[in-house]
Amino acid sequence: MSESIEPKAYNPRAVEAHWQSLWAARGTNNVDLDGAENPFYALMMFPYPSAEGLHVGNLFAFTGSDISARFHRLMGHQVFQPLGYDAFGIHSENYALKIGAHPMELTPKNVANFQRQLERAGLMIDWRSKVDTSRPDYYKWTQWVFLQLYQQGLAYKKAAAVNWCPTDKTVLANEQVENGLCERCGTAVEQRVLEQWFFRISAYAERLLGNLDVLDWSSITKQAQRNWIGRSEGAELVFRVAASDTSVRVFTTRADTIYGATYLVLAPEHPLVAAVTSDAQRSSVQAYQEATRKQDLIARKSSREKTGVFTGAFAVNPATGADIPVWIADYVLMEYGTGAIMAVPGHDERDFEFARVFQLPIVRVVAAPGDDASTPLGDAAYTDDIGGHLVNSGVFEGLSVSDAKSRVTAWLAEHGHATAVVNYRLHDWCISRQRYWGPPIPIIYCDHCGTVPVPVSQLPVELPFIPDFKPDDSGISPLARHEEWYRVPCPTCGAMARRETDVSDTFLDSAWYFLRYPSATRHDVPFDATRTKAWLPVDSYIGGNEHAVLHLLYSRFITMVLKDAGHIDFEEPFTRFRAHGMIIREGAKMSKSKGNVINPDAYMEEWGADAFRMYLMFLGPYEEGGDFRDQGISGVKRFLDRLWSSVRDAASDGAPDPAVMRQLHRTIRKVGEDTANLAYNTAIAAMMEYINHVRRGDRVPHRAEVLPLVQLAAPFAPHLAEECWATLGGTSSVFDSGWPAFDAALLVEDEVDLVVQVNGKVRGKVRVAVDIAQDDALTKALADAAIAKFVTTPVKKVIFVPKRLLNIVVG
RNA sequence: GCGGACGUGGCGAAAUUGGUAGACGCGCCAGCCUUAGGAGCUGGUAGGGUAACCUGUCCCGGUUCGAGUCCGGGCGUUCGCACCA
Numbered sequence: 001m002s003e004s005i006e007p008k009a010y011n012p013r014a015v016e017a018h019w020q021s022l023w024a025a026r027g028t029n030n031v032d033l034d035g036a037e038n039p040f041y042a043l044m045m046f047p048y049p050s051a052e053g054l055h056v057g058n059l060f061a062f063t064g065s066d067i068s069a070r071f072h073r074l075m076g077h078q079v080f081q082p083l084g085y086d087a088f089g090i091h092s093e094n095y096a097l098k099i100g101a102h103p104m105e106l107t108p109k110n111v112a113n114f115q116r117q118l119e120r121a122g123l124m125i126d127w128r129s130k131v132d133t134s135r136p137d138y139y140k141w142t143q144w145v146f147l148q149l150y151q152q153g154l155a156y157k158k159a160a161a162v163n164w165c166p167t168d169k170t171v172l173a174n175e176q177v178e179n180g181l182c183e184r185c186g187t188a189v190e191q192r193v194l195e196q197w198f199f200r201i202s203a204y205a206e207r208l209l210g211n212l213d214v215l216d217w218s219s220i221t222k223q224a225q226r227n228w229i230g231r232s233e234g235a236e237l238v239f240r241v242a243a244s245d246t247s248v249r250v251f252t253t254r255a256d257t258i259y260g261a262t263y264l265v266l267a268p269e270h271p272l273v274a275a276v277t278s279d280a281q282r283s284s285v286q287a288y289q290e291a292t293r294k295q296d297l298i299a300r301k302s303s304r305e306k307t308g309v310f311t312g313a314f315a316v317n318p319a320t321g322a323d324i325p326v327w328i329a330d331y332v333l334m335e336y337g338t339g340a341i342m343a344v345p346g347h348d349e350r351d352f353e354f355a356r357v358f359q360l361p362i363v364r365v366v367a368a369p370g371d372d373a374s375t376p377l378g379d380a381a382y383t384d385d386i387g388g389h390l391v392n393s394g395v396f397e398g399l400s401v402s403d404a405k406s407r408v409t410a411w412l413a414e415h416g417h418a419t420a421v422v423n424y425r426l427h428d429w430c431i432s433r434q435r436y437w438g439p440p441i442p443i444i445y446c447d448h449c450g451t452v453p454v455p456v457s458q459l460p461v462e463l464p465f466i467p468d469f470k471p472d473d474s475g476i477s478p479l480a481r482h483e484e485w486y487r488v489p490c491p492t493c494g495a496m497a498r499r500e501t502d503v504s505d506t507f508l509d510s511a512w513y514f515l516r517y518p519s520a521t522r523h524d525v526p527f528d529a530t531r532t533k534a535w536l537p538v539d540s541y542i543g544g545n546e547h548a549v550l551h552l553l554y555s556r557f558i559t560m561v562l563k564d565a566g567h568i569d570f571e572e573p574f575t576r577f578r579a580h581g582m583i584i585r586e587g588a589k590m591s592k593s594k595g596n597v598i599n600p601d602a603y604m605e606e607w608g609a610d611a612f613r614m615y616l617m618f619l620g621p622y623e624e625g626g627d628f629r630d631q632g633i634s635g636v637k638r639f640l641d642r643l644w645s646s647v648r649d650a651a652s653d654g655a656p657d658p659a660v661m662r663q664l665h666r667t668i669r670k671v672g673e674d675t676a677n678l679a680y681n682t683a684i685a686a687m688m689e690y691i692n693h694v695r696r697g698d699r700v701p702h703r704a705e706v707l708p709l710v711q712l713a714a715p716f717a718p719h720l721a722e723e724c725w726a727t728l729g730g731t732s733s734v735f736d737s738g739w740p741a742f743d744a745a746l747l748v749e750d751e752v753d754l755v756v757q758v759n760g761k762v763r764g765k766v767r768v769a770v771d772i773a774q775d776d777a778l779t780k781a782l783a784d785a786a787i788a789k790f791v792t793t794p795v796k797k798v799i800f801v802p803k804r805l806l807n808i809v810v811g
Numbered sequence: 812g813c814g815g816a817c818g819u820g821g822c823g824a825a826a827u828u829g830g831u832a833g834a835c836g837c838g839c840c841a842g843c844c845u846u847a848g849g850a851g852c853u854g855g856u857a858g859g860g861u862a863a864c865c866u867g868u869c870c871c872g873g874u875u876c877g878a879g880u881c882c883g884g885g886c887g888u889u890c891g892c893a894c895c896a
Contacts, residue, residue: 008851220815220891227814227892234896252896265896306894331894341896349812350894425895548891582890618836620824624816627823634849635836641851682825685835692835698852755831760877762831799876805830809876 009637010644012608016719020122028733029124031080033518033531040077041535042069043514043574045543045551046131049085049110051095054117056590056598056616056628057544060583063613064622064680065542066123070715071675072540073124074739080535081124082517084131085111088139089506093437097470103437104465107134117601122609122718124735129520133509138516139439140460141526145512145558146431146442146504148565150453154200157451160430164192169473171434191293192475196432197441197502201557205229205424207571208556217577218623224548230425235409237342238417239264239315241276242323248272248315251337251423254344254385255412256404258319259393260365261342262355264326265308267334268292276326278312285309285328292330306331306354317342318417319394319408329354337423345381352381366401367391429554431505436469436478438503446490446497455491461499477501511554514538514573515562527568538574542678545579552577578678581625583616590628598628610717611637617680617716636684640720642691643713646701647724656702661746663693664705668742671712680716687713703728708740755805756781758790766806774800781806 023029031039044065047058062083069081087107096103111132118125131138149155162171167187171194201208209229212222234253241247248264266273268289277285288309308329317324331350332341345355345362355362364377366388373391382388390399396408412418432441440461442454454461464485469478479485480501490497512526518535519528537559543551552574559573582589585596603612615633620626667690674683690709694701707728714721714734725734753765754777764787766780778798782788791810799807 223815224891230892230895232895250896254896329894331896333895336895343896348896350896353894423895425892545890618823629823629837632823632837639836681823682835685825688835696853753831757830757877760830760875765831797876799830801830805877807830807876 008645009641010720010723012610012640012719013605015723016120016122016609019719019722020119022722023733026733028735029081030126030128031078033080033129033535036078036080036534038077039535040069040072040079040540041514041518041538042072042079042081043517043538043541044081044083045541045547046084046086046510046513047114048089048091049087049107049114050091051099051106051110052597053110053113054121054600056600057583059121059600059613060616060625061542061544061580062118062121062123063616064580064678065540066613067617067675067680067715068540068542068678070124070718070735071739073735074711074714074737076738079124080126080129080518082129082131082520083118083123083125083127084129084513084517084520085114085133086506086510086513087111087132087134088438088509090433090435090437091506092134093435093469096437102465102467102469103134104463120604120609121600121613124718129517131513131516131520133506133513134437136460136462137523139463139509141516142439142504142509142512143442143454143459143461144456144526145508145562147453147456148567149199149561150443152561152565154203154561155197155431156200157195157197159193160196160198161191161193162196162434163189164475165189169471171471171475194432194434194475196430197443197500197504198428198430199557201429201554202424202426204557204560205231205426206422207560208426208553211556211572215572215577216575218545218579221545221548221552221577221579224545225553228426228549228553232423232425234421234423235412236338236419236421237318237412239318239342241326242314242316244276244313246272246275248276248326248340249338250340250342251421252342254347254405255409255418256390256393256396256399256401257344257347257365258317258342258408258412259390259396260344260346260363261317261319261324262345262361262363263324263343264315265332265341265343265351265354266311266326266328267332267339268328268330269334270328270332270339272340273311273328276311276313281310281312285311288328306350306357308354308358310358318412318415325360327354327358335427336425346377347381347383349381349383363392365390365392429505429507429557431508432502433505434475434477434502435471436463436466436503438506439463439509440479441500441502441504443500444488444490444497445500446493446495448495449490449492449497452490452492452497458491463503477503479503507550507554508558510551511558512562514541514555515559515568532568536568537570537572539576541574541577542580543577544582548579578623580622580678581620583619583625583628585628603633607633607637608640608719610720611640614640614684614716618684620681622678622680635688639684639688639691640717642695643706643709643717644720644724646691646695646706647710647727650701650703650706650728652703654702656704660693660701660705663690664708665742665746668708668712668740669747672739672742675715684716687716710734711737711740752803754781754803756784756787757805757807758787759809760807761790763787763790770803772802774798774806777806778808781808 044062069079073079092103092107096106133139164171165187209231212225232253234251235255236249236251239248308327311326311328313326314323315326343351345351346364347366364373366382367375369387385401388401390396390404396404399407409418409420440463442459442461444452444454446452466482471478486499486501487496488499515527518531522528555573560571562568563571590597611633615636618636667686670686671683694705710721710724711734721734749770751767752770754768755762756764756766764784766784768777768780777800791808793810795808796811797809
């Protein structure tokens with residue numbers, strides 16, 4: 001009789017298919033949205049369904065989020081983990097253009113492919129709550145959100161410059177412009193001025209900034225938002241224009257340097273330029289304005305050479321009374337502050353450079369400690385605003401910079417020349433897109449009634465199927481070519497009117513999707529009040545830090561607006577946010593052009609979803625990402641095989657090994673702590689270490705040694721864990737079995753290895769009772785010849801750290 | 812320029828937050844088992860040295876009984892933002 005050798009490996013394909021169909025049949029991944037007692041909303045950033053299919057980066061992100069969600073479920077929560085598709089947007093549209101397809105036909109195919117891949121990956125998703133931002137039953141409510149802002153006076157229309165590619169005849173998002181060139185065809189991008197819709201996010205700057213202090217978010221993300229909001233305290237100063245009745249307002253953070261303001265600069269497009277320009281200078285001023293207008297935004301930002309033109313006007317420095325020239329220059333930006341500055345070349349680098357080029361006077365008004373008014377400035381502006389004191393500054397002579405800031409502002413304010421103000425870098429959010437693949441902005445223009453919002457009862461404003469969705473030379477949306485679509489009766493007066501033909505930014509779709517998920521099955525409301533109260537705000541949000549400012553800031557803004565409108569009772573959408581890292585390969589980002597893109601399908605096919613998931617998590621710290629190496633996955637698969645064979649061979653008679661059980665309880669503690677902290681790589685390492693004890697030398701493990709390990713491994717390798725759980729006699733899902741508790745008593749040790757150092761160098765270790773006294777430890781250490789031989793001179797000092805080390809200092 | 816993160820074996824990485832540097836895994840070496848193995852198991856694996864030992868966490872300096880960890884300076888990698896007044 002030949003003995004058949006049982007394989008140690010398991011067959012992931014069969015096991016995973018089996019459990020996925022069982023989960024679907026039993027509704028294991030679904031949660032009762034109306035009856036959960038201990039709800040936990042676990043959110044992952046939804047993907048853009050690209051035609052290339054699921055990227056490993058997506059899977060890395062989703063797996064980390066899924067582990068956290070499954071862990072919380074094992075900890076006793078009812079976990080709601082939905083997922084959907086961010087399917088609208090210029091990215092999908094451009095891809096459709098490139099391959100000659102229509103986004104309305106292409107998107108469902110891409111979504112179906114993503115759906116297949118995501119299901120294969122075995123995520124614990126409640127698919128009943130799936131959303132697709134490009135479907136009318138979703139964007140109906142995106143349009144509703146727009147109307148909420150409109151009604152609050154937070155949506156307005158104004159003319160603004162956009163990036164225009166003359167070859168592709170299309171408007172480009174800033175992200176699609178690289179070094180001033182169109183990312184698709186390489187043509188230089190031009191500026192065009194168009195009427196656009198904006199959201200007044202700047203009105204929320206202070207609240208968006210202030211709340212950051214109390215949010216449990218990755219600090220890098222909070223820091224990025226702070227920088228983006230860019231709060232800066234200063235003053236607006238008023239400069240009268242000599243021989244006229246106009247004046248120029250400037251913003252400065254350095255009011256203390258007013259005595260050194262030797263000229264003013266206006267942005268070229270500043271509205272006062274025409275009024276102040278002298279006849280003699282008019283033609284050169286206009287030529288300069290024309291030149292800077294044509295210059296594209298990116299080229300302007302990358303060039304640092306100072307250019308500008310004198311307007312012929314002079315302003316009066318309110319401190320010195322001197323007439324100072326007024327210039328225009330493109331280093332002053334219309335979008336920031338008042339679009340005008342007082343130039344203090346002695347104490348601002350940019351002003352210094354400009355003054356050098358045009359030979360304008362440079363005056364020192366701040367001196368470093370030990371210096372005085374006569375100390376030459378040398379080759380650079382002195383910009384330190386901490387240690388210096390004022391010189392050449394009249395009554396303020398000698399004051400420290402910080403005192404002078406407030407004193408000068410107060411003094412100027414008394415004379416009507418200043419107001420203390422706070423400025424933000426954050427601009428209002430332009431949401432208009434002169435494109436096709438997005439939700440039409442729900443506005444109608446009527447000759448009689450003006451701008452009329454589409455009544456909620458008439459939503460959605462459906463995006464029509466049009467074959468010619470390609471943008472043209474006109475700079476207006478493709479929808480503007482379809483009169484049968486945009487000609488509608490005015491909702492107010494019934495006269496023929498015209499729809500807004502722009503669509504809204506994709507970021508608006510994603511700025512509220514987390515509100516939609518729990519209510520995705522409701523068609524009569526954007527979000528159900530009871531469910532929203534039960535599930536939101538989101539308990540755990542995990543996503544990429546590339547969205548640190550745009551998506552995460554917009555979501556916070558929209559949530560605040562909806563709260564202010566009385567629709568919800570919280571103003572921060574994400575209680576906890578963690579940014580995951582990025583998966584790179586051979587030190588570089590994965591990209592098609594580099595040919596180093598990993599296709600998850602092939603890996604899941606060869607190794608199984610569990611092994612692939614676990615390998616991605618084992619690569620490195622989740623919050624840092626890691627470098628993908630093909631070979632590494634075998635180690636994880638080996639672990640899973642060992643787990644499987646241990647469970648299969650486990651004995652239930654006799655008693656478990658006490659030493660193994662101690663190790664088990666250490667492992668339970670470690671894996672629990674690490675998983676809670678998203679330290680998945682070390683959690684996995686701890687489980688590997690444990691199985692090395694359990695399975696050492698092919699020993700037959702006891703059931704009690706492996707059963708809790710199955711629960712620990714379940715968030716990481718859910719399919720195999722279910723298989724193991726069933727093999728051990730479990731009748732329902734392992735995810736309803738609870739997280740194992742560790743027995744603290746088992747972790748208490750009687751003896752420890754005490755490290756013995758002599759003069760800080762490790763010379764040995766001694767096994768001692770945990771509570772040994774210093775003197776006894778020293779005696780024991782000196783009894784060890786290997787240690788004693790280094791103690792040849794008198795002992796000067798002994799450092800004793802209980803349970804850890806003994807350092808004998810000799811002299 | 813501003814802000815952040817980071818720098819540890821051949822490789823991916825650990826290190827209880829100031830206390831045995833290199834856990835865990837890959838790779839490699841040796842052995843066992845096998846007709847065979849891209850299977851399984853055992854042991855080894857920072858560098859130098861026969862050894863006792865010495866050296867070692869990007870570099871230089873400091874604090875400390877003790878530094879990968881803290882401080883100062885430098886170099887390098889990387890990610891945001893970038894003429895923001």
